[in-house]
Amino acid sequence: MFPTLIGTVVIAGIVGYASERIGFTHNGIIPSIIICVGGAFLFYFVTLMFNLGFRSAGMNAILASVGALIIVPTHWRK
Numbered sequence: 001m002f003p004t005l006i007g008t009v010v011i012a013g014i015v016g017y018a019s020e021r022i023g024f025t026h027n028g029i030i031p032s033i034i035i036c037v038g039g040a041f042l043f044y045f046v047t048l049m050f051n052l053g054f055r056s057a058g059m060n061a062i063l064a065s066v067g068a069l070i071i072v073p074t075h076w077r078k
Helices: 002-021 029-050 057-076
Strands: none
Touching: 002 029, 002 057, 029 057
């Protein structure tokens, strides 16, 4: 369980950094990483509590990170 959590954080950080570098978001590197890690944490614990998600923990982390990047920044933009 603990290595999966660490892997989720690492994958979310990589997705946040990569999304900022390729121009998918324009939040800044640190805010994008924080958003991705938060979304991945949330989805990881929802997966543990309700057994929802995909078979691969890595796929869960990637999709949760991208979903958080899509939902959070566009919610606050005008």
